[in-house]
Amino acid sequence: MELVDLFDVLRLATAGVLLLLLGLYLAMTAGRLDRLHVRYDAALASLELQFALRAEVVAEVLSEGFIDPVSTHLLGRALAARRASTMLDLELEGELSELLREVVDAHEGVVAATELQQELRSACNRVEFAYRFLNEAAETTLAMRHRFFIKYLGLAGHTAFPRAVHCDVQAPDLVG
Amino acid sequence: MKIGLVCPYDWDAPGGVQVHIHDQAQHFLALGHDVNVLAPSESDEGHPSWFTSGGPSRAVRYNGSVARLAFGLGPTRRVRQWVREHDFDVLHVHEPLSPSLSLLAVWSATGPIVGTFHSSMERSRVLTAGNAMAQTVLEKLRGRIAVSESARRTFVDHVGGNFVVIPNGISVANFAGGDVLPGHPRPHSLLFLGRINESRKGLHVLMAALPKVAQIVPDVSLLVAGPGDSELALAQLPPEHRHRVEFLGFIAAEQKAATLRSAWVYVAPNTGGESFGIILTEAMAAGAPIVASDLPAFAAVLDHAAGAMFRNEDAEDLARVLVEVLTDDSIRTALQRKGRERVQVFDWDRVTQDILDVYASVMTGDVGVREDLRGQIAGRLARSWGQ
Numbered sequence: 001m002e003l004v005d006l007f008d009v010l011r012l013a014t015a016g017v018l019l020l021l022l023g024l025y026l027a028m029t030a031g032r033l034d035r036l037h038v039r040y041d042a043a044l045a046s047l048e049l050q051f052a053l054r055a056e057v058v059a060e061v062l063s064e065g066f067i068d069p070v071s072t073h074l075l076g077r078a079l080a081a082r083r084a085s086t087m088l089d090l091e092l093e094g095e096l097s098e099l100l101r102e103v104v105d106a107h108e109g110v111v112a113a114t115e116l117q118q119e120l121r122s123a124c125n126r127v128e129f130a131y132r133f134l135n136e137a138a139e140t141t142l143a144m145r146h147r148f149f150i151k152y153l154g155l156a157g158h159t160a161f162p163r164a165v166h167c168d169v170q171a172p173d174l175v176g
Numbered sequence: 177m178k179i180g181l182v183c184p185y186d187w188d189a190p191g192g193v194q195v196h197i198h199d200q201a202q203h204f205l206a207l208g209h210d211v212n213v214l215a216p217s218e219s220d221e222g223h224p225s226w227f228t229s230g231g232p233s234r235a236v237r238y239n240g241s242v243a244r245l246a247f248g249l250g251p252t253r254r255v256r257q258w259v260r261e262h263d264f265d266v267l268h269v270h271e272p273l274s275p276s277l278s279l280l281a282v283w284s285a286t287g288p289i290v291g292t293f294h295s296s297m298e299r300s301r302v303l304t305a306g307n308a309m310a311q312t313v314l315e316k317l318r319g320r321i322a323v324s325e326s327a328r329r330t331f332v333d334h335v336g337g338n339f340v341v342i343p344n345g346i347s348v349a350n351f352a353g354g355d356v357l358p359g360h361p362r363p364h365s366l367l368f369l370g371r372i373n374e375s376r377k378g379l380h381v382l383m384a385a386l387p388k389v390a391q392i393v394p395d396v397s398l399l400v401a402g403p404g405d406s407e408l409a410l411a412q413l414p415p416e417h418r419h420r421v422e423f424l425g426f427i428a429a430e431q432k433a434a435t436l437r438s439a440w441v442y443v444a445p446n447t448g449g450e451s452f453g454i455i456l457t458e459a460m461a462a463g464a465p466i467v468a469s470d471l472p473a474f475a476a477v478l479d480h481a482a483g484a485m486f487r488n489e490d491a492e493d494l495a496r497v498l499v500e501v502l503t504d505d506s507i508r509t510a511l512q513r514k515g516r517e518r519v520q521v522f523d524w525d526r527v528t529q530d531i532l533d534v535y536a537s538v539m540t541g542d543v544g545v546r547e548d549l550r551g552q553i554a555g556r557l558a559r560s561w562g563q
Binding site: 032035036039042043045046049050118121122125126127128129130132133135136137139140 | 286288312314315316318319320337338339340529530532533534536537538539540543
C-alpha cells in the first residue's frame with residue numbers, strides 16, 4: 001500500500017518536472033521567435049526608409065542640374081512613378097537601381113558635386129545593406145517558424161509570415 | 177551618433193583586430209561621433225576616455241590552442257553596466273562568435289547590433305554554428321560585415337547568412353609620402369618583404385626566378401626585408417648570383433612605409449595562407465609597382481588590374497612577368513598609377529563611411545541599444561549582484 005503511494009508520488013513528480021521543462025522550453029522559444037520578428041520588422045522598416053532617402057538624394061541630384069537632360073527626364077519619371085505608388089513597390093525600386101547604374105555609367109561615374117556624390121554613394125550603399133540584412137532576417141525567422149513546436153502549437157500567434165524580398169539593389173559605380 | 181565597439185581580445189596584447197578597432201575608433205572620433213571601446217584589459221587605469229576595460233582576460237585552452245578570453249561574473253557585470261550606461265545608438269561587436277566579451281555583449285544587449293567577422297584563419301577561436309549560444313548571437317545581429325571576400329566565403333560556409341564585405345582600412349596618407357631608404361629606389365631592383373625562411377611567404381619562388389630574370393636584365397638585384405636566416409635563404413641561389421641579394425633584416429613597423437616607397441618593383445610571391453593581403457594595400461598606397469602570385473585573396477585586393485600576377489609557385493612564370501615589368505617602364509608606371517587608384521577603396525576615409533552606412537541601414541530611428549533581460553537569469557543575477 002505504502003509502496004504504491006510512493007510510486008504515484010514519483011510518477012507525478014516526474015510528470016511535473018517534464019511539464020515544467022517543456023513550459024520553459026516553449027517560453028524561451030516564443031521569446032526567441034518574438035525577437036526575430038522584431039528584428040524582421042525593423043529590417044523591413046529600414047529598407048523602406050532607405051528607399052525613400054535614396055529617392056530624396058536622387059531628386060537633389062536632378063535639381064543640381066549636373067547631368068544631361070535625357071538622364072534628368074528618365075530619372076524624373078522613375079521618381080514620379082515611385083511617388084505615385086503608396087506602398088513599397090519593389091519593381092519600381094529595382095528599376096530605379098538599374099537606371100541609376102546606367103546614368104552613372106553614362107556620366108563616367110560622376111553625377112554631382114563632391115558632397116552630393118558622396119551622399120548618393122551612401123544612400124545607394126544603405127539600400128544595398130538594408131536589403132541584405134532584411135533577407136537575412138527573413139530567412140532566419142522563416143526557418144524558425146517551420147520548427148515543429150512553433151508550427152503546431154501556434155507559438156507565433158497570428159503574426160504574418162516574414163518574406164524575403166527580391167529586387168535589383170546593386171549600387172552604381174560612383175567615382176571618388 | 178553614439179557608437180559602442182567591442183573587442184574580444186586583450187587590449188594589452190598586440191593583434192590585428194585590436195589595431196583595426198583602435199583605428200576605427202579614431203576615425204569615428206575625428207568625425208565627431210561619440211565612441212566607446214570595450215575590451216579586456218588588465219587594469220582600469222591609464223586608458224583614454226573612449227576606452228572601457230571589460231576586466232582581465234584569462235588564458236584557457238580552447239580548441240587545442242591557448243587563447244586569452246574574458247568571461248565570468250566580472251566581465252558579464254561590466255558588459256551589462258557598459259550597455260546600460262552608454263545608451264548607444266548602435267553596438268558594433270568584432271568577432272561576435274569568439275567566446276569572450278563580444279559574445280557577452282551581444283548576449284546582454286538588444287537593438288541595432290552589427291557584427292564584423294574578421295579572420296578566416298583563426299577558426300579555432302570561434303564557436304561553431306551548431307552551438308545554441310552561437311545561434312542566439314547570430315539571431316541578434318542585425319547586420320553582418322566580413323572583412324574580405326575570403327572571410328565572407330569562410331563564414332558563409334561556417335554559419336551561413338548574408339554578409340556585406342567592407343575591408344580593413346589603411347591610412348593611405350601615411351604610406352603615400354615620406355622618406356625613402358638612402359640610395360633607393362634603385363633601377364631594376366626587386367623588393368621582398370616577409371619572413372625569409374617561411375615557405376608560405378614564397379621567397380624560394382623568387383630565388384628560383386632570379387637567375388632567369390638575370391639572363392635578360394643583367395643588373396637585376398633583390399632587396400630582402402624580414403627576419404630569418406639569410407644564409408639559409410641565400411643557399412637556394414647559384415653562387416654567381418648571390419651578389420645580387422641584399423638583406424635588410426627585420427624591419428620595424430615605422431620603417432615599413434619607407435621600405436615600400438623604396439621599391440622599384442615589389443614582389444609578393446606568397447604561396448598561400450593569406451586571407452586578406454594587407455601588405456598589398458600598403459604597397460599600393462606607397463606607390464610600389466606590384467608583382468604578386470595569383471592567390472584569390474591577392475586577386476581580390478588587386479582587383480585583377482592593380483598589380484601584375486603570375487601563376488602561384490611557378491618560378492618560370494614569375495620570371496616572365498618580372499622581365500616584362502622591368503624592361504618596359506610604361507607597364508611599371510601604369511601599375512603604380514592603377515595601384516594608387518585602387519587603394520582608395522581601402523582608405524580609412526572610405527571604409528569609415530561604408531561602416532557608417534551599415535549603421536544607418538540597421539537603425540530605424542528612435543530605438544537604440546538596450547540591455548536585454550529577457551530569459552537571462554544569469555544576467556539578472558549579475559545585475560542584482562552589481563547593485
